[in-house]
Amino acid sequence: MSESISHYSWAGEPLADDQIGLLAGICSTRAIRRYANEPVPEKDLRDILFGATRAPSGSNRQPFRFVVLTDSARARQAKALIGEAARALWAEKFKRDGYAEGSGGDAQSPKARMARTMDQYVQGFEKAPVLILPCLVRYREPTPAEGGSVYPAVQNLLLAARAIGYGGVITGFHHQVDAELKALLDIPEAVFIAATVTLGKPAGKHGPVRRRPMAELVYGDQWSQAPDWAIDPPGTRYTRAGPPTKAAT
Amino acid sequence: MSESISHYSWAGEPLADDQIGLLAGICSTRAIRRYANEPVPEKDLRDILFGATRAPSGSNRQPFRFVVLTDSARARQAKALIGEAARALWAEKFKRDGYAEGSGGDAQSPKARMARTMDQYVQGFEKAPVLILPCLVRYREPTPAEGGSVYPAVQNLLLAARAIGYGGVITGFHHQVDAELKALLDIPEAVFIAATVTLGKPAGKHGPVRRRPMAELVYGDQWSQAPDWAIDPPGTRYTRAGPPTKAAT
Numbered sequence: 445m446s447e448s449i450s451h452y453s454w455a456g457e458p459l460a461d462d463q464i465g466l467l468a469g470i471c472s473t474r475a476i477r478r479y480a481n482e483p484v485p486e487k488d489l490r491d492i493l494f495g496a497t498r499a500p501s502g503s504n505r506q507p508f509r510f511v512v513l514t515d516s517a518r519a520r521q522a523k524a525l526i527g528e529a530a531r532a533l534w535a536e537k538f539k540r541d542g543y544a545e546g547s548g549g550d551a552q553s554p555k556a557r558m559a560r561t562m563d564q565y566v567q568g569f570e571k572a573p574v575l576i577l578p579c580l581v582r583y584r585e586p587t588p589a590e591g592g593s594v595y596p597a598v599q600n601l602l603l604a605a606r607a608i609g610y611g612g613v614i615t616g617f618h619h620q621v622d623a624e625l626k627a628l629l630d631i632p633e634a635v636f637i638a639a640t641v642t643l644g645k646p647a648g649k650h651g652p653v654r655r656r657p658m659a660e661l662v663y664g665d666q667w668s669q670a671p672d673w674a675i676d677p678p679g680t681r682y683t684r685a686g687p688p689t690k691a692a693t
Numbered sequence: 694m695s696e697s698i699s700h701y702s703w704a705g706e707p708l709a710d711d712q713i714g715l716l717a718g719i720c721s722t723r724a725i726r727r728y729a730n731e732p733v734p735e736k737d738l739r740d741i742l743f744g745a746t747r748a749p750s751g752s753n754r755q756p757f758r759f760v761v762l763t764d765s766a767r768a769r770q771a772k773a774l775i776g777e778a779a780r781a782l783w784a785e786k787f788k789r790d791g792y793a794e795g796s797g798g799d800a801q802s803p804k805a806r807m808a809r810t811m812d813q814y815v816q817g818f819e820k821a822p823v824l825i826l827p828c829l830v831r832y833r834e835p836t837p838a839e840g841g842s843v844y845p846a847v848q849n850l851l852l853a854a855r856a857i858g859y860g861g862v863i864t865g866f867h868h869q870v871d872a873e874l875k876a877l878l879d880i881p882e883a884v885f886i887a888a889t890v891t892l893g894k895p896a897g898k899h900g901p902v903r904r905r906p907m908a909e910l911v912y913g914d915q916w917s918q919a920p921d922w923a924i925d926p927p928g929t930r931y932t933r934a935g936p937p938t939k940a941a942t
Binding site: 450451452456457458460461462463464465466467468469470471472473475483486487489491493494495497498499500501502504506507509510511512513516519528574584586587588589590591592594595596598599600602603604606607610613614620629630632635636638639651653655656658661662663664665666669671672673674675676679681688 | 701702704705706707708709710711712713714715716717718719720721722724735736738739740742743744746747748749750753755757758759760761762765767768807816836837839841842843844845847848849851852853855856857862863865870878879880881884885886887888901902904905907910911912913914915916917920922923924925926927
């Protein structure tokens with residue numbers, strides 16, 4: 445590696461200084477689907493991926509791998525493959541989840557705004573500056589708990605990106621082209637591609653996220669019963685979000 | 694909820710101020726298995742669980758739930774159930790993964806230290822101040838990708854805890870007593886208990902984590918080939934960690 449270091453004037457630089465605190469950052473990292481048309485410098489990719497790979501995993505096996513695609517011919521092919529799948533899947537979901545119905549008819553409703561955002565996202569999918577495929581190298585048969593060794597790293601990835609001024613979103617658009625992607629990128633058959641993450645400089649911005657009141661998500665000694673202390677901090681906004689029938693991230 | 698608020702003098706207080714930055718925090722959150730013998734105040738539980746519930750999930754469905762157990766009779770029963778399972782599982786793993794063999798014979802080796810930490814952890818499991826069971830409410834048949842809607846929230850939980858001076862660890866010790874736990878805590882059969890997380894004030898401290906060099910975990914256009922920029926930042930330590938044969942978190 446020491447030879448590579450000399451290729452980069454920045455390689456001796458430490459991680460970027462923080463502009464936001466840990467808890468404040470956790471509470472204000474939005475799913476970012478619109479990006480400025482700017483590449484992400486390699487020093488920033490290093491910082492983001494370093495943060496991602498600091499995640500915990502079962503027995504610290506570190507079975508997570510990140511395939512990072514920017515603007516090579518292969519990267520463009522991978523983006524086109526997933527972009528095409530994304531457009532087909534979104535068209536299907538738009539119908540199935542009734543995005544045009546109910547409040548979807550009101551252009552200012554969260555539902556209609558979400559639909560526009562998704563529409564723009566899939567139409568411009570290939571223009572996302574960075575496409576990352578977080579993968580899991582399995583060492584045993586799939587179990588529902590195996591995600592515990594890859595999705596914490598995906599969350600670290602999104603938070604690290606946010607820490608240095610970027611944003612991204614987790615999607616599952618790759619699942620339908622899993623075999624084609626593996627062939628294109630030499631990903632072994634047995635590897636699980638856990639997510640599609642796109643990243644870039646936000647065209648919009650980070651801020652408070654839309655989540656249900658914590659009393660609906662946090663229980664005490666009994667299922668469905670919130671402890672008395674589970675009260676959103678004062679000033680918490682956007683607590684009416686919900687599943688696709690309301691469609692409002 | 695407005696009535697509950699009056700029970701707590703702190704309920705009108707904002708989230709705790711940050712003492713550490715977002716990226717710095719991500720890169721220095723260790724698995725904490727030894728805790729000071731102190732309860733976690735409810736205001737701190739609020740802050741931690743608020744952070745946890747800000748996580749993303751598929752279509753923002755927010756299917757994650759957190760069962761938070763501290764010191765009630767039920768909480769103690771749940772801790773005892775999992776503690777017993779933990780001791781049996783650890784005894785089995787100690788043998789299977791050869792913790793007494795090789796460098797395990799050297800009391801100062803990472804392997805031997807890991808074994809001692811785990812031993813203390815499972816022996817004192819019931820003394821962990823807080824036991825949290827992050828759960829996934831499924832809305833469709835299990836898929837490997839469903840973890841993407843619960844483990845990001847688990848990672849947020851650990852990071853939020855670290856942000857305000859606590860620490861925790863993810864384990865899978867509950868799997869063997871899943872049915873008993875569900876009966877004890879009225880958790881519906883169809884819910885997936887995704888992890889066991891214990892939390893408390895660290896007896897040790899947070900700091901750099903033990904992970905492989907990022908060039909082993911981050912690839913470019915081709916599987917197994919790191920991009921030139923994937924170089925650990927200067928000063929990165931503890932890069933020889935690995936799976937249980939080396940057993941060294």
